[in-house]
Amino acid sequence: MENYNKLVEHYKTISNFSHLSAICGWDAAAMMPSGGNHARSEAMAQLSLHIHQLSTAPQLADWFEQAQSDDLDAGQRASLTEMKRQWQLSTVVPEDLVKAKSLAGSKCEHAWRTQRGNNDWDGFCKNFEQVVRLSQEEAQIRGEQAGLSPYDAMLDIYEPGVNTKQLDAIFGDLVSWLPQLTQQVIDKQKSESVYETNESYSTEQQNALGLEVMKLLQFDFDHGRLDISSHPFCGGVPQDVRITTRYDESDFVQSLMGIVHETGHARYEQGLPKKWAGLPVGQARSMGIHESQSLFFEMQLGRSEPFIRNLAPLAQKHFVTNNNQVFELSNLQKIYTRVQPGYIRVDADELTYPAHVILRYEIERDLMNGIIGYRDIPELWDLKMKQLLNLSTEGNFKDGCMQDIHWTDGSFGYFPSYTLGAMYAAQFMAAIEETIDVNEAIRTGDLTPIFTWLSENIWSKGCLFTTDELVSSATGQTLNSQYFEEHLKRRYL
Amino acid sequence: MENYNKLVEHYKTISNFSHLSAICGWDAAAMMPSGGNHARSEAMAQLSLHIHQLSTAPQLADWFEQAQSDDLDAGQRASLTEMKRQWQLSTVVPEDLVKAKSLAGSKCEHAWRTQRGNNDWDGFCKNFEQVVRLSQEEAQIRGEQAGLSPYDAMLDIYEPGVNTKQLDAIFGDLVSWLPQLTQQVIDKQKSESVYETNESYSTEQQNALGLEVMKLLQFDFDHGRLDISSHPFCGGVPQDVRITTRYDESDFVQSLMGIVHETGHARYEQGLPKKWAGLPVGQARSMGIHESQSLFFEMQLGRSEPFIRNLAPLAQKHFVTNNNQVFELSNLQKIYTRVQPGYIRVDADELTYPAHVILRYEIERDLMNGIIGYRDIPELWDLKMKQLLNLSTEGNFKDGCMQDIHWTDGSFGYFPSYTLGAMYAAQFMAAIEETIDVNEAIRTGDLTPIFTWLSENIWSKGCLFTTDELVSSATGQTLNSQYFEEHLKRRYL
Incomplete structure (x- = not known):
């Protein structure tokens, strides 16, 4: 010893x-x-x-x-x-x-x-x-x-154990059904009418609502804070987690879900094993698992019908409006599940987000492996955007390959974590639903059973297991992207 | 090199x-x-x-x-x-x-x-x-x-160059005239009527007023912030000075002057020589000189008639009151120059503050030099409080020798800095008045000439000189407590 x-x-x-x-x-x-x-x-x-x-x-x-x-x-x-x-x-x-x-x-x-x-x-x-x-x-x-391979070695920094062979298969499968599903959903949503909000919501109002939602999500305010920064993030240390958001007074939609997202990261940090505090084994398992928690909060919980049912009266309480229909359950739900292909990854909805990741994955993989050069990026970007989202970025670098900070500062290998996280989140939710009436728990406003499952199966494990072992012990199997597909079809079709 | x-x-x-x-x-x-x-x-x-x-x-x-x-x-x-x-x-x-x-x-x-x-x-x-x-x-x-001597060595940590012999003489002189002056002022103020404020002023209102006063004092907000803490202090680094205050919603008086005080510390830090940034010679000269700047801001500027003339409309702007007489110049001036002996050092007015320091000086000097033991402190405290302020602290430890944090954590030798600072502040003001119409500058709201003097003579010097050299080059002589006496008599009689 x-x-x-x-x-x-x-x-x-x-x-x-x-x-x-x-x-x-x-x-x-x-x-x-x-x-x-x-x-x-x-x-x-x-x-x-x-x-x-x-x-x-x-x-x-x-x-x-x-x-x-x-x-x-x-x-x-x-x-x-x-x-x-x-x-x-x-x-x-x-x-x-x-x-x-x-x-x-x-x-x-x-x-x-x-x-x-x-x-x-x-x-x-x-x-x-x-x-x-x-x-x-x-x-x-x-x-x-x-x-x-060079790129697999970069992947290993952020997502230990994952490799190109796996990702090619997973993303290949996604591409086989997601664009079609997306188009189906867009067609379906065309006939729906949504009341847009065109009023102003002060930073103070949005902040008060955000804090209340964080309480609902059982963020531990004795070990963390919410503040403002130009790019939202989750920082600090497990004993004192600092999350941030940004407020747009003409649009409460993004910032509220941003808070829910960062609260997911935060609760993972707050729930890491205290016994191993300060040691590598006491840290989060991987970036993919970290994203799985933020996306579990944002996508699995936050945009679900029963959660928005809780959100609606809170929004009505904090925001004064001339159009009450905006904050009605069915309308809020439409706002938070609207699908719209766009240029910008961070603004993308749940259905089109993977396309942004796959495009970046394929480019950075070939770049790190020396198959393409950096000068080839814009053309490839444009090609893949057309294939995946039917959008042209010809000559539009700022909304194309220059939009993210990741490549700019050399973090090649990070992007796949986002979509792996979305898939893990769906798989975790499917496992939780086997023993817990999730909708009922959300509806009552006491989400404890869900958080207890996450705490016992994910948060408290830190790095005791590999990602595969962690996911297997929590769900009975390693990554299975079918749960993600089922989740999307159930929610959007 | x-x-x-x-x-x-x-x-x-x-x-x-x-x-x-x-x-x-x-x-x-x-x-x-x-x-x-x-x-x-x-x-x-x-x-x-x-x-x-x-x-x-x-x-x-x-x-x-x-x-x-x-x-x-x-x-x-x-x-x-x-x-x-x-x-x-x-x-x-x-x-x-x-x-x-x-x-x-x-x-x-x-x-x-x-x-x-x-x-x-x-x-x-x-x-x-x-x-x-x-x-x-x-x-x-x-x-x-x-x-x-042991105590002189402790003094040297906070106020290099000063010693017991000097302090005995300076404080001995103070004791020869200050208690009598204090009594005279108390008698004079007895006949004055002051409108007390018994309304509530929100943290937001007080904070907005505080920020406006900091602007008047030319605090550089690109290199610093104002926040809240339970004990006000000036921290951070010269490039990013963090000052704090605390707000009592039933009493705006203390917190506002607290902000003025900490802004004095802050401007000293912000004005330190950039050429020597990061080196010991680029730091503040001593604790006494640091206090001289906070007390220059609070006592020499902040409680002066022309400054309160600027303050009155600002207070009227930020505070809603049922009694406008509270925020009238003459009344505000009375509030900010009221003299009242009390138990607590940090609440003391300009006239009774030195008594609190002298008492602690005499005790800590003899304690460090081994002449008395710690068990002797309460009796000595009570005796000296009776002599200097005519107050009994018999059996009252919490408002007596247990009130400060300094001895609790072993910072023996710090206390004299407060009164040395008050004396330096008065001496600096006297020197400034020789070439600058200070009252006029304050009255116009553009205090630049005063700050330029402080910057050129004090702030920008860092530790290039000893305290004695610094004070001599700025005022033509080393510490002369007569300026403090003249200042007090002029203001309070």
């Missing part, structure tokens, strides 16, 4: 510094005045360097070796496995490359903020070229070390 | 970590939900340890030695001097003692929060004994190293 305990102490130290990074990162997005940015960036870069040094400390190799012969129980074995995983992810890429990529990503992202508005693809490419080159180099090195 | 530059890099590293500590400290007081406290305390303790290790790094001794032969200009010499000063303050006390005192202080402070309310002096003593013993040990060690 002695060697393992040295590792525990070391990883708790890393966790303490990561805590400070999380809080100061939240502060930079939600609180900091713009003039504080320069000094903060320097302080955060210093902290990142320190965390990187701790994560790649030379003595760790020996400690891992020695800890193998410690007498460890199953939990400690899993804990050791996750420490090693994080250590390998950190050490495999040379420090120079880490720094160069981080620098290139920051530079590209900073310029992108104005270039996107100007639709300036050529200007963007001047920085993006470097980001792609360094990311390809990283993918190459990670792949060689792990015995994987 | 090579050796000096190594030091610069090292101290900028320390500054980066201190930045994170300042922001997370602010967050803990102003934002953090209570359930986040345990994890935050651990993360902050880890960070403190890291900063302490950097501050006492073994290589620094050599670097200081080598830097002596570098070719440095006057600014760099001053910079080196301040680095050495901070290094000596950090290294002279053994690490075990630092830890033990910090632990004893935390324990004592935590228990004090409930013991104070219960007037539980005996319970308090169980922890306080340890705090005093370790502080005496620290004072002894610091004194021996610096060739000073």
Whole structure:
């Protein structure tokens, strides 16, 4: 145990510094005045360097070796496995490359903020070229070390265990039925009339409603807060989860579901195993599982009929309107399940969202594997948008391949997590429905049985299991995309 | 320059970590939900340890030695001097003692929060004994190293250069005229009628007024914020200064002047020399000079007739009242210059405040020098309160020696800074009045000339000079308490 305990102490130290990074990162997005940015960036870069040094400390190799012969129980074995995983992810890429990529990503992202508005693809490419080159180099090195293709090695950072072969199959299946279903739903919704809201809802009103919905979702306000930032996120630490949203006074729709979404991320963090706090094994299993929780809250719960039945009187209570029909159950339900192909991923509905992910997946896969170059992206983007959503993005870079931050800062391999998350969410809901009357629980406003299931099967497990093991033990089988298909057909047809 | 530059890099590293500590400290007081406290305390303790290790790094001794032969200009010499000063303050006390005192202080402070309310002096003593013993040990060690008495060595932490001999003379002089002046003023004010406010002022209204007053005081909102905490303070970093206040809805008086006070601290921080950012020489000169700026804002400016003339219409604008006489100039002025001896230091007016400080000074001086024991404190407190303010605190510990946090956590030597600050503030104002029509500037609402003087003479100097040099170069002489006496007589008689 002695060697393992040295590792525990070391990883708790890393966790303490990561805590400070999380809080100061939240502060930079939600609180900091713009003039504080320069000094903060320097302080955060210093902290990142320190965390990187701790994560790649030379003595760790020996400690891992020695800890193998410690007498460890199953939990400690899993804990050791996750420490090693994080250590390998950190050490495999040379420090120079880490720094160069981080620098290139920051530079590209900073310029992108104005270039996107100007639709300036050529200007963007001047920085993006470097980001792609360094990311390809990283993918190459990670792949060689792990015995994987370059892109599979990048996937492994965010979604350990998943690979191109699986994703090709899963996404291939999706493409075989989703576009057709989407068209069917669009045709069906054409004949429906929806009362649009064209009134103004103050930030204070929207915030008060948001807080009430968070209470319904049992967000623990003794261990977290809701604030405002220009891009909504879930940050902080499990003991103090900071979620943010943005308010558009002419449109309450997006921000409210945004709060529900981030509350899903937050409850996963708040429900992580306290016994393993501060250790890698006590963290969220993967980005896909993290997205499964936010999408479980937003899609499985939030847009369901009984949930909107709860929402309707709350909206009526907080919003003064000249048109009460807007906040009636049937109308709110239509608003929250409307399907409309569009250019922008983050604005996409449940049915068209996967198309945005699949398109990015296919491009980033081939880019990391060296099959295409970054100059090929716009044409491929346009082609796939036409195939999947029947929309042209010819010459429209800002609503096309320049819309996301992920590639801009070199996070290739992240996108599939979103759609994996949507599928896991549907599978979890199907499993829950086997033993719990979900609609009845939502209708009564006491969602405890649902959250107890999630807590026992997902949240409290941290990284004790692989994703496959976690999903199997929770649902009796590994990922099965059929539940997602059934969910969509049931809700939208 | 090579050796000096190594030091610069090292101290900028320390500054980066201190930045994170300042922001997370602010967050803990102003934002953090209570359930986040345990994890935050651990993360902050880890960070403190890291900063302490950097501050006492073994290589620094050599670097200081080598830097002596570098070719440095006057600014760099001053910079080196301040680095050495901070290094000596950090290294002279053994690490075990630092830890033990910090632990004893935390324990004592935590228990004090409930013991104070219960007037539980005996319970308090169980922890306080340890705090005093370790502080005496620290004072002894610091004194021996610096060739000073134990208490003078503690003074030196907060107010470098000041000593007991000076303070005995300054405070002795104060005691010779202040109690009599106070009595005269109380007699004079007896015949004045003041309209008390007994209405309620919402947090939002008070906050809006506070922000407007901060604008008048030219607080830079691009490099700072105003928030709420249970104990007002000025935190953050010079590039991003975080001030806080607390609002009592039944009393706007204290919180408004609290904001003015903290804005004084904040503008000093915002005005520190950017050229020396991140280095000890770029920091505030001393606690006394820091208090001089907050008290310049609160006492010299904030409670002056022309300032209250500006305040009156703002208060009328933000507060709805049934009694307009409350917010009339003459009445507001009476409210803000009322003199009333009381038990509590932080609630004291300008005239009785020094008595609270002198009492604590005399006790902590003799305690650190081993002339009295901690058990003697209540009796001495009662005796001195009777002598100075004619109030009995017999048996009343909670409004007596248990009221402050300073001794509870072992900050012996801090108290004199408050009254030194009040004296410096009066001296600065007298110097400013020689070349600037201060009343006219305040009356027009454009205080720029006053702030330019403060910026040029105080803020932008950082630690380039000693306190005596700084005050001399700004006012033509070292500390002269006569300006404080003249100010009080002019305002209150």
